[in-house]
Amino acid sequence: MAVSENKARSLRGEIYYAFTPELLGERRRCALAVSRYNNAGEVSRRKRVELWRDIVGDKSPLPPAATTEEEDEELFAEDAWVEPPVHIDYGTNLELGDNVFVNFNCTILDTCKVTIGARTLFAPNVSLYSGTHPLDPEVRNGTKGPELGDEIHIEEDCWLGGNVTVLPGVRIGKGSTVGAGSVVTKDVAPYTVVAGNPARKLRDVPRGTKAEETSGAVAALERDRAAAVKP
Template identity: 60%
Template structure:
């Protein structure tokens, strides 16, 4: 996604009376949440959103502190707390091997990780996420089934105005744009994906790349900014 121009962002903010102060009333907080979800400028440091991030930080801490030899059941349960998935866990199987098999389609997420909200992370069946991932999940980040993600990858679905006076540190507005990664992709290590990017099914992103615009299906991209290197036959 191309970043908005300084003048365009400043003009939008100046014309919007909602951005004159941080929301505080129930009605203003509800409108703030609506704006967040719709990709408009909103305020991130309101009590409700701060509370959501603190909940997620605690859930991530518990996940990251899990023993390395934890059973899959324990890790899946801790992950479900991060993403706020309240689907009941299946009953314990008769043997450890049979119990592990119950979770074969669940995403496999290595620790440690960091996320903002958690509940905006949507991982398909059989997704693998290597260690040290970062999820700025201001709005949904959706990863298709069987996609593989290398270590130290970062997914940034939140952004800030370019105009410093509008941005105004933690007292200013932000925005969110969804990230969508298709099925059967391979995201190499240390890749960064910025707000609003869609990566088509079956594509590969080379290690160390910064993905700043949409990637079509079935191609290899690499670089900063990432560009198409070749099609996958």
């Protein structure tokens, strides 16, 4: 599909105009899809995935339904889990990896590309802002003036705490943790813990702890599963 020069500029992070009929229409489409997702109520995992794919413009077909509800849910075990309500600008500029969890009240302004890597976790109220505005107020000019932005990339296995804000042009490296309430204004190196406003490195991420095993959590889960299948 042909892309207008104005939209192409927006995706490249160059100055563009957001209140054109084309981009207004794309945001309206996303708003309606997000509304359906947020107001779906108690629906099956299959339906929730279908509604999410509508937001991001994923046209890939769902797998055939399984025999039981439990088996059907397993078909979507690797699909991202996004708790409503969620707030998204375009949807089609957003990519979530396998096994991502996004807690409620997340805001994603995907003016430019926004990617969230596999197994990354978001606490409530995380905000990703890939769009911004000119500093010159005469250029900014309310809804009549131009805007711009820059891509946001959050790599695999990250954890963002509650009320974290990520600004345009930021890359958060693989395996990193961002402390609650932080404002991330620049890149975060892989496997580091950062926090604050602006976020700064506190320490390296611990690795190889095997805490899920040494704490007894895995053994407890296995005992629960064994007990559940007894007649």
